[in-house]
Amino acid sequence: MQLSMGIDHNIFTPWRLSYIAYDLLKQELKTRQTHHGWTRRDEDDFIGLLDNELTKVYDFINAKLSEIDARILYCERTINALQESASASPDMNYGLMDETLTEILFDVNDLSKFTRVNFTAIQKILKKHDKWTQLNLKQDYVQTLRSKPLDKQRFDVAIIYISALHDICRNRGEKHIGNSAAGGNQNAFERATAKYWIHPDNVTEVKAIIMLHLPVLIFDKNKQWEASDSAISSIYFENSNFDLYTGRLQRDEGAEAIRYRWYGPMESQDIFIERKTHHAPWLDGASVKDRFRLKENQVNNYTLGRLTADSIANELRRKGTNPEAVKDVQFIAQGIQTSLKEKGIQPMLRAFYNRTAFQLPGDQRVRVSLDTDLTFIREDHIYTESCQRQRPNWRRTDVGIDYPFSYVPEKDILRFPFAVLETKLQTHLGQEPPAWLTSLLESHLVHEVPRFSKYLHGAAHFYHDRLPLLPWWLSELNVDIRKPRAENSGLTRSRSFKPLIDGRYRRAMIEEKERAQNLTIDVEQDQISNQSDQHVRLVDK
Incomplete structure (x- = not known):
């Protein structure tokens, strides 16, 4: 052996x-x-x-x-x-x-x-x-x-x-009919989300199961996919009182999270300025994430108030941007800039991860994402000497996207032990979770962590001595989240080593799906036929 x-x-x-x-x-x-x-x-x-x-x-x-x-x-x-x-x-x-x-x-x-x-x-x-x-x-x-x-x-x-x-x-x-990049420029969208931790032993299996039902979402199909395309980096803003942290943890009305995000390598020129708002008053209490885009060389001036929301809007108008889109960007840019000034918030924490997103192109009803290599790095001016030397730049320039960031001092970094699975459903449009997703979420492969937040977790690790409240899920880190493999669940093999998905062969799953689709078509045709018969009878009368 x-x-x-x-x-x-x-x-x-x-x-x-x-x-x-x-x-x-x-x-x-x-x-x-x-x-x-x-x-x-x-x-x-x-x-x-x-x-x-x-x-x-x-x-x-x-x-x-x-x-x-x-x-x-x-x-x-x-x-x-x-x-x-x-x-x-x-x-x-x-x-x-x-x-x-x-x-x-x-x-x-x-x-x-x-x-x-x-x-x-x-x-x-x-x-x-x-x-x-x-x-x-x-x-x-x-x-x-x-x-x-x-x-x-x-x-x-x-x-x-x-x-x-x-x-x-x-x-x-x-x-597929639909734009793979749909959502890349979205200003406001609403989804019901749920979050789960995935043990590293199960990450590839979970990816494979999701992939059998939803394709991996590729935003730019005109270039060959590279590993760096999955990288996402976010800089979260906070003040010395950690008001944003406290508001988000307590889920206060109107609580904000503000971050600057980019996709791919450090050389990326598109920076998304984002704000999450819990029960936004301007949307009748709906929670929302909204954002707009700046070029990297504009970010410092925007953060310092030198580039105003009006200037950003005027530039968009000169480019012929849709007036409604310009109005949205101006509103978001003004709101975030007001929070930067009035709340005294500055760059505090970086969150990095590699994301695999699963979604039908152009169809946002069901979206699933899996984040691996999740890492938190300090960006603050409170303790980190390297950051003090770099201000007033909006992010550290001595850190890239090269996980596991072995060159970063241990006091400045936290490598999260699990992957994070997030499901996003447009429940306000009546979208229910598909059966395969429910089966996955009830399996041994996932560990539900309601309301898990990357920012709250990273802040709680680095600044716990300054925080009156800590997230409930910290105790879960001491638990072995792996569970015994359930019978006929996940990816297994038959005695002949043939693939089994939830205890069934792939061909059987496809045939079952086709039968269900044909049954739906037959029902619809019967309904059309009945409506036609009723119309004929009315005409005869």
Whole structure:
């Protein structure tokens, strides 16, 4: 048996021999110290064994990723050929491609778990080594792990491509009607949200499940997707009394959260100035998030009041912007600028994460997002010397988007241990959660944390000695949020290792969906027929 440590249940049997030989490494630590103290030769021999195991795992991951890339490319070529041909049975062919993509998706999920299990095994064996030998190999081994980074293996690129191809199969070759970038410039929108924590062990599985029902939302389909495209950075503003924090935590009427946000790399020129308002008085008490966009070189002047809301509005008018849109931007810009001045708020905290969003293009009724690598970094002028030197710039320039930000002093950074899942439904338009989403949210894969707030959490960590109230969910960090795997829930495999989704084969799910759609069509046709018959009878009379 390759692994013990109580994580055998995470082993994918066909790959068993490719896992870290944990028992062998542990035995080496134990037997070499039975009759003598740990020597330099023992250390060198142990490091040699560990290097070999790390290389074995790393090479296996790279080989599997190359195989997955080749299989995705094959599916892409086949689907392109289907789109160009007048096949006699396109539904069957697209169905076969859908099943093939599902197989690949399961392998991506298994490979993600394989990577995490082996990374955990290496961390455990290093910890055991240091405890038994009184040496500090864990620290010295950092550079080796960086050269073969099990913790940095990313599978998002594969998931993005599988999602795009799967969506084509789902629509039988037809493209979605709708703008993928819809919402990018929105000033005000309203959704009912719910938030959940996802343990790192389950992140890829959750992504895969959502992707089977909603495509990954790509805002710019004119460029090849890159990992940096998923990066989101937000600078939250606050004053020395933490009035915004207190208002948001207590959910006071009209409580605000103000942040500056950008997407992608630090070089991004589009900065969104955003305000969340709880029970906004100008919207009859509805809670709302509104925002407008500035160029990066305008942000300092706006923050300092040199660039006014009127000036921003006049510039938009010169560009021929819709008058209603100009009015909205002017209202938002004026309101935020008033809060900056009257409440004395300044940049206080940065939140960074990589987001995967799932949504039908142009359809905002159901939106699901999953944020990973969530990190909080101090931006304040209260304690951080590096920030004091940089003011009056609106953000630190010594921090990029290169998670895990190993160069940032530990006192300035907090790496959140879980991913954050957020569901957004337009319930005010009558949208109910689809059955698949309800099934996911009731599964062992998620841990609900009502009203979780990134800003409140980060502020509570760094400034707890200044805050009279702390969020309720802080105690949840001491809980193991992983739950026993429920039967017929999530992604599993049959005895023949065929993919099972909630205990069912993909083909059975597709056929059930098609039967439901056909039943709906039949009902609608019957209603139309009945209405027609009634019309005929009225005419006859």
